[in-house]
Amino acid sequence: AVGYQNYPDNTIDEFIRLAAKNGIDVFRIFDSLNWVPQLEESIQRVRDNGKVAEAAMAYTGDILDTNRTKYNLKYYVDLAQELQAAGAHIIGIKDMSGILKPQAAYALISELKNHLDVPIHLHTHDTTGNGIFLYSEAIRAGVDVVDVATSALAGTTSQPSMQSLYYALSNNQRQPDLDIQKAEKLDEYWAGIRPYYEGFG
Numbered sequence: 001a002v003g004y005q006n007y008p009d010n011t012i013d014e015f016i017r018l019a020a021k022n023g024i025d026v027f028r029i030f031d032s033l034n035w036v037p038q039l040e041e042s043i044q045r046v047r048d049n050g051k052v053a054e055a056a057m058a059y060t061g062d063i064l065d066t067n068r069t070k071y072n073l074k075y076y077v078d079l080a081q082e083l084q085a086a087g088a089h090i091i092g093i094k095d096m097s098g099i100l101k102p103q104a105a106y107a108l109i110s111e112l113k114n115h116l117d118v119p120i121h122l123h124t125h126d127t128t129g130n131g132i133f134l135y136s137e138a139i140r141a142g143v144d145v146v147d148v149a150t151s152a153l154a155g156t157t158s159q160p161s162m163q164s165l166y167y168a169l170s171n172n173q174r175q176p177d178l179d180i181q182k183a184e185k186l187d188e189y190w191a192g193i194r195p196y197y198e199g200f201g
Helices: 008-022 036-048 073-085 101-117 131-141 163-167 180-200
Strands: 026-030 054-057 092-094 120-124
Touching: 008 036, 008 092, 026 036, 026 092, 036 054, 036 073, 036 092, 036 180, 054 073, 054 120, 073 092, 073 101, 101 120, 120 131, 163 180
Parallel strands: 026 054, 054 092, 092 120
Antiparallel strands: none
């Protein structure tokens, strides 16, 4: 479920209670302006229901550009530490526009790994076409989780290709333990479905 607006606390509480009761185990919680007080209620309610709270930071700017001083490396490290202190079980990096550069991902995740005690989850959209290189650098820096899509539905505004990432990590100790033949078989199904949705792309 996605809600791109603010909700009153009682709505948040009831939504999380019912979602948890009906089988949702991991809740990704974020605020478009990275305002931590807006996330605290949701994090606590998820914890109260015995589920996993992933607090995500919306990535913007360019931490490699020293002329851009607001959204710099320190900003994201401080924010991640605040979210961890608020009770997040996982820290997410939400690169919604695909603007996180591979070298920036390496720098950011390396620094976060030095300051956090919880896993780091990177989510990107492959809009710029850098997704596989971005994930490769993030993995080299120690990221714990990345989001992918099956090849037939991957790329552009979707996530990077699962199969491409698998092959890109050949001979790498962090190559996923994936039955690639079964993944390819599933992808054949989605390749057949995709043309029906061509008008929505």
